[in-house]
Structure formats: C-alpha cells, structure tokens
Amino acid sequence: MRGSSLVSHIGPVTVKTPEHSGRVAFVTGAASGIGQQTARQLAIDEGASVYVADRDAEGAARVVGEISDAGGRAHAVVVDLADTAALSRDIASLTDTFGPPDILVNNAGMVVTLPASGYPLDIWNTTMALNVTAPMLLIQHALQHMQAKGWGRIVNIASISGVRAGTGRLAYGSSKAALIALTRQFAIEAAETGVTVNAVAPGPVDTPMVRRLQGDSDRALYADMIPMRRYAAPKEIADSVLFLASERAAYVTGHTLAVDGGFLAAGVFVRNLFVRPSAAKA
Numbered sequence: 001m002r003g004s005s006l007v008s009h010i011g012p013v014t015v016k017t018p019e020h021s022g023r024v025a026f027v028t029g030a031a032s033g034i035g036q037q038t039a040r041q042l043a044i045d046e047g048a049s050v051y052v053a054d055r056d057a058e059g060a061a062r063v064v065g066e067i068s069d070a071g072g073r074a075h076a077v078v079v080d081l082a083d084t085a086a087l088s089r090d091i092a093s094l095t096d097t098f099g100p101p102d103i104l105v106n107n108a109g110m111v112v113t114l115p116a117s118g119y120p121l122d123i124w125n126t127t128m129a130l131n132v133t134a135p136m137l138l139i140q141h142a143l144q145h146m147q148a149k150g151w152g153r154i155v156n157i158a159s160i161s162g163v164r165a166g167t168g169r170l171a172y173g174s175s176k177a178a179l180i181a182l183t184r185q186f187a188i189e190a191a192e193t194g195v196t197v198n199a200v201a202p203g204p205v206d207t208p209m210v211r212r213l214q215g216d217s218d219r220a221l222y223a224d225m226i227p228m229r230r231y232a233a234p235k236e237i238a239d240s241v242l243f244l245a246s247e248r249a250a251y252v253t254g255h256t257l258a259v260d261g262g263f264l265a266a267g268v269f270v271r272n273l274f275v276r277p278s279a280a281k282a
C-alpha cells in the first residue's frame with residue numbers, strides 16, 4: 001500500500017499517499033469533456049503528473065491552469081492526433097517534459113453522422129486516423145516504457161456505438177468497434193508484463209461534443225432509450241477510467257466496461273409496460 005502512518009493527539013491516523021503520485025499520465029482530448037475531467041482527477045485527486053494533450057491550445061492551457069491552481073502538475077501538449085504521419089514522426093518529443101507515461105488514456109475522438117451509403121471517404125479516413133490509428137501509435141510508444149518498468153495502465157475511450165449500430169454512425173461505430181478490438185489485441189500481448197489494456201464504452205454523456213450534436217428534442221429521445229433515463233456526467237466516465245487505472249483493477253485486462261445507464265443491457269425495452277392497463281390485464 002502506498003501510504004504512511006502517523007500518530008496525532010487523537011490516535012493513529014493513516015495518511016494515504018495519492019495512488020499515482022510519482023507517476024505520469026497522458027490524456028488525449030483533455031481540453032474538454034471526459035478527457036478534461038479525467039485529467040483533473042488523475043492530477044488533483046491521484047497525484048499524477050498529467051500531459052493535457054489536445055489540438056485546442058487555448059483549452060489545454062486552461063485545463064493545465066485549473067490543475068496547477070488546485071496544486072497538481074500538468075503540461076499542455078498541443079497536437080493534432082488526426083495527422084498520424086506527424087504523430088508517428090514526433091511522438092517521442094511529446095513526452096519530453098515529465099518523461100513517457102505510466103498511464104495512457106486515449107480519449108480524443110470525433111463523430112460525423114451521415115447516411116452510410118455515400119459516406120464521404122475523407123471523413124471516414126479522418127475518423128479512423130483519430131479514433132483508431134492515433135491510439136495505436138500512442139500505445140506502441142507508451143508500451144516500450146511501461147513494459148520496461150513492469151507496470152502500466154492503458155484505457156481507451158470507446159463507445160456503445162462500437163458495440164451496437166447507431167443511425168448515421170458508419171465511421172464512428174466502425175472506428176469504436178476497431179478500438180475495442182485493438183484493446184484486446186494489445187491486452188493479450190502485454191498481459192505478462194504488468195501492463196493492462198482496457199476500454200470504457202460510454203453511453204450518452206453530457207459534454208460539449210454531445211451538446212454540439214443534439215438539440216433538446218434529440219436529447220429527450222436518447223434519454224428515453226437509456227434505462228436510467230439520463231445522460232452520464234463526465235465524472236461518471238472519469239471514475240471508471242480511474243478504476244481501470246488503479247491497483248483494484250490489476251487483474252482486469254482486455255475488457256470493455258460499458259458505462260451507459262443500462263443501454264447495452266436493454267433489448268426489448270418498454271418503459272412503464274407494467275403500469276399500462278393492457279399489460280395489467282394480460
């Protein structure tokens with residue numbers, strides 16, 4: 001256990017050292033939404049030195065400022081992860097400040113919803129580059145260090161759209177399914193070296209991405225499909241990432257954890273079926 005004991009005037013007290021102090025985390029898409037919340041919790045609550053990686057320089061600087069103001073350590077990495085040629089070339093220089101990561105959270109992602117027939121090739125390619133190829137390159141880079149150290153945690157943010165189809169989600173759903181498969185591939189190769197590789201599959205989360213995509217009527221429609229009938233807060237997704245990054249999840253690898261208010265569990269799902277008069281008679 002990482003912690004120390006001391007005795008106060010009211011008796012013995014255990015002061016717990018934050019679980020990830022002395023460790024380095026790299027969180028992509030950390031200027032906003034789920035990534036921002038995850039970076040904050042890793043740095044402020046768990047003591048990691050965190051790279052806030054994003055193409056949004058202003059947003060990344062703001063999140064670094066928030067973490068520093070709360071007493072944590074963070075550094076902004078401004079990078080367009082969809083430019084996989086540049087990423088592959090410059091990858092080592094991205095982690096110069098704190099050194100290579102012990103924890104990698106592949107969170108940056110994009111979604112463009114359009115009909116499958118005629119889906120534009122350029123949008124397909126960019127979605128695959130950001131949602132699949134960039135995580136693959138970052139994992140390859142981080143694994144060298146993690147395996148040499150004998151400890152590492154990799155968490156990929158997938159989606160329920162990688163498990164079940166969603167209207168207009170040809171590129172997004174295919175990319176998230178590929179990210180889930182990629183999670184398993186790396187997990188079995190890294191399994192004997194102290195490194196775990198897992199994914200989180202959120203359902204709808206209340207973030208700027210979703211607010212950009214959906215109006216109020218869409219939101220009510222989506223919420224009705226979720227057994228819990230509400231969107232997740234970013235913290236509920238970040239908490240699951242922190243669990244998978246913790247010692248408590250040391251024996252969990254290759255797993256995709258749905259954090260979705262019951263969405264994937266539901267098949268034929270009729271709200272209030274048993275309070276309807278017709279159902280009561282049957």
Ligand SMILES: NC(=O)c1ccc[n+]([C@@H]2O[C@H](COP(=O)([O-])OP(=O)(O)OC[C@H]3O[C@@H](n4cnc5c(N)ncnc54)[C@H](O)[C@@H]3O)[C@@H](O)[C@H]2O)c1
Pocket residue numbers: 028029030031032033034035053054055056059079080081082083107108109110111130157158159160201202203204205206207208209210
């Ligand atoms: N919000 C949801 O309902 C939901 C549901 C399931 C999965 N997800 C997944 O969660 C992840 C985060 O989503 P969010 O809702 O927090 O989104 P968000 O839009 O709030 O944040 C995404 C961040 O990624 C950054 N980003 C986008 N393209 C980038 C690029 N090319 N290079 C570097 N950074 C880039 C953006 O600047 C932004 O800061 C995504 O992978 C998304 O697919 C979200």
